[in-house]
Structures are given as C-alpha cells and as structure tokens.
Amino acid sequence: MTDRVAAAVASGDLDALVRLVDGLCSARDWDEVVRLRLRCRQALERGLQLWPAAEYADYRLALEAPAAYAGPVVRVGAGRFALGPLWEVAASTRSWEVLSPHLPSGPARGMAAHERVVRGEDLGLEPAESTSVLDIPARLEPWEPAYPTATYYSDRADFPAPPAPAMTLEEMPGPGAEVEDEGSVEALLELGRVWAEQSNGGCSATAVEGEAPAAIAALGHRRARVSEVGADAALAWMCWAGASGGAYGRRPGTPAGRFAAWWAGASLAGLDWPPEPAALGTALAGMQWLLWEPEGLAGGWAIHLAAHHPGEGLAWAVAAADSHREDDPDRPQPGAAE
Numbered sequence: 001m002t003d004r005v006a007a008a009v010a011s012g013d014l015d016a017l018v019r020l021v022d023g024l025c026s027a028r029d030w031d032e033v034v035r036l037r038l039r040c041r042q043a044l045e046r047g048l049q050l051w052p053a054a055e056y057a058d059y060r061l062a063l064e065a066p067a068a069y070a071g072p073v074v075r076v077g078a079g080r081f082a083l084g085p086l087w088e089v090a091a092s093t094r095s096w097e098v099l100s101p102h103l104p105s106g107p108a109r110g111m112a113a114h115e116r117v118v119r120g121e122d123l124g125l126e127p128a129e130s131t132s133v134l135d136i137p138a139r140l141e142p143w144e145p146a147y148p149t150a151t152y153y154s155d156r157a158d159f160p161a162p163p164a165p166a167m168t169l170e171e172m173p174g175p176g177a178e179v180e181d182e183g184s185v186e187a188l189l190e191l192g193r194v195w196a197e198q199s200n201g202g203c204s205a206t207a208v209e210g211e212a213p214a215a216i217a218a219l220g221h222r223r224a225r226v227s228e229v230g231a232d233a234a235l236a237w238m239c240w241a242g243a244s245g246g247a248y249g250r251r252p253g254t255p256a257g258r259f260a261a262w263w264a265g266a267s268l269a270g271l272d273w274p275p276e277p278a279a280l281g282t283a284l285a286g287m288q289w290l291l292w293e294p295e296g297l298a299g300g301w302a303i304h305l306a307a308h309h310p311g312e313g314l315a316w317a318v319a320a321a322d323s324h325r326e327d328d329p330d331r332p333q334p335g336a337a338e
C-alpha cells in the first residue's frame with residue numbers, strides 16, 4: 001500500500017496535506033494524523049515549510065480526537081496560527097474529568113482548567129497546580145454571568161458577543177476633570193490591548209470627577225447611545241473583549257477575558273488584589289454601569305463601558321474598537337454581518 005502520509009509530505013503540497021488531514025480525521029485515524037504532524041515538522045530540516053499543515057493537524061487533534069491524542073498538543077506556544085489557543089479548543093469539547101489525565105503540567109493545563117470553569121464546572125477542589133495560573137476562583141461565583149464562550153469547528157470558529165441592550169441617544173454633560181487613577185485606567189486599557197497592539201484597533205480610557213456620562217464626554221463624545229446595565233452584563237462584556245483577538249490579533253481566550261474582567265472590576269471597586277469574591281460581587285453590584293456607543297459606530301469589534309460609584313464623585317469610561325483593514329480582501333462588505 002502506498003504510504004499516503006510520506007508521499008504527501010514529500011510532495012510539499014500544502015493543499016494536499018490539508019486535504020489528507022481532513023480525510024484522516026473523517027476516518028478517525030488519529031495515529032496517522034499524529035504521524036503526519038511529526039513528518040511535517042521534520043521536513044523543516046530539509047527546507048520544506050510545511051508547518052501550516054502540522055498546525056492544522058494539531059488543531060484538529062485538539063478539537064476532535066480522543067483526549068489521549070488531544071491532551072499532548074495542549075502546550076504553551078502550540079497552535080500559534082490556529083483559530084484559537086489549543087487549550088481553549090481542547091477544553092471546549094471535553095469535560096475536565098476526561099481531559100485532565102492527558103494534559104501535561106504547566107500553564108496551558110491551568111488555562112484549560114479555567115476554560116472548563118467558565119463553561120460551568122466547579123474545580124474548586126482541584127490541586128493548585130491545575131488552576132493557580134490565574135489568580136481567580138476555579139468556580140463561577142453566584143453573582144457572575146454566563147460568560148460567552150467560543151465554539152470551534154474544523155474550518156471556523158464562533159466567538160459570540162453578549163446580547164446587546166436597546167440604547168437611546170443622549171446628550172452628554174461637560175467632561176469631568178481628569179483624576180489620577182493609573183491602576184484603574186490600566187485595567188480598562190487591558191480590555192482592548194490585543195486589538196490595539198496586534199490588530200487594527202485602538203483603546204482609550206479615563207478616570208474623572210463626576211458620573212459615568214461625564215467620563216464618556218471626557219473621551220471626546222458629546223452625544224452617545226447609552227443603556228444602563230447590571231454588573232453581570234458589564235462583566236460579560238469585559239470578559240468578551242478581554243478574550244477576543246479582534247480582526248487580526250491572537251485570541252487570549254475566555255479565561256483570560258474573565259481574569260481581565262475581575263481585574264478591571266476590582267480596580268474600579270478599589271479592592272486589593274486578589275479580591276475576596278463576595279466583596280467584589282457586592283462592590284460591583286453597588287456601582288452604576290453604562291454600555292454606550294459613539295455616533296457612527298459601524299460593525300467590527302467594540303466595547304464601550306462607563307461606570308461610577310453613586311455619591312462618591314468618581315467615574316471611568318473605556319472605548320475600544322477594532323475592524324478589518326480597508327484593503328483586506330476578506331473584509332465584510334458594507335451591510336454584511338460581522
């Protein structure tokens with residue numbers, strides 16, 4: 001019998017290799033997928049650039065193969081050009097009980113554990129080696145929302161945003177006087193950092209005297225569409241933004257987004273890190289939160305959030321957005337859904 005893997009690797013034809021991976025996955029021939037992946041990486045020594053096929057094989061193993069095959073590909077640095085981090089891919093389709101025996105030690109294992117947490121598993125009794133990579137609880141707190149999670153397919157992925165509330169267009173007051181609150185501003189900027197540093201977007205944030213509308217005005221917006229929301233919706237939106245790679249950035253993943261939401265929430269609430277979970281929930285519930293949009297916002301990725309402590313005279317706002325480049329041939333056409 002012809003060795004299809006060896007022949008495909010020798011040809012150096014990436015399209016043929018990808019088709020072969022598809023066929024092997026359909027046949028559930030995971031040993032051959034592993035062998036193809038290894039042969040593609042070995043081909044680098046002969047000057048053949050077949051790493052895209054090897055990465056695609058890693059992705060399909062993480063997504064579809066039995067845990068004994070998926071676990072070993074979950075490691076730091078793997079899947080750099082995949083649709084998402086491989087620990088998120090692997091943990092999106094398997095319980096912690098099934099996946100954990102096959103995961104190597106290290107940070108990627110911890111991130112996979114926290115991916116199961118955002119999907120509803122309580123790992124509070126899991127050994128710290130598995131869950132301490134993020135300094136947040138290994139269980140969802142009663143006051144946390146159902147965070148939006150990724151769905152991966154063989155050729156695409158869905159990263160749904162939280163439900164958008166109805167908004168009304170309002171005039172903003174005069175901008176509030178800026179105040180020194182470097183920690184809170186930094187935490188808010190982290191929500192859009194990947195969009196600003198790795199993609200086509202930008203992010204700005206401010207802390208001011210006054211209430212949330214005064215913080216929106218301080219970012220340069222005299223009119224905005226606004227909606228008052230609860231702390232749960234604010235957390236969900238912060239998590240989604242912190243998890244997203246936007247148009248071109250490397251996706252951090254939902255656990256990283258949850259961490260970013262906790263960090264921002266604790267910073268605005270004035271709590272030391274790491275915060276006591278119940279105290280954080282109480283503090284966030286006592287704040288007023290506004291989701292807002294500037295006039296003229298059209299498609300793409302965006303989070304616009306403002307908040308203040310009633311009666312305390314301090315407010316914050318963040319504006320982060322990303323979009324495809326105008327010259328990108330894959331850019332959605334006007335009127336198309338993002």
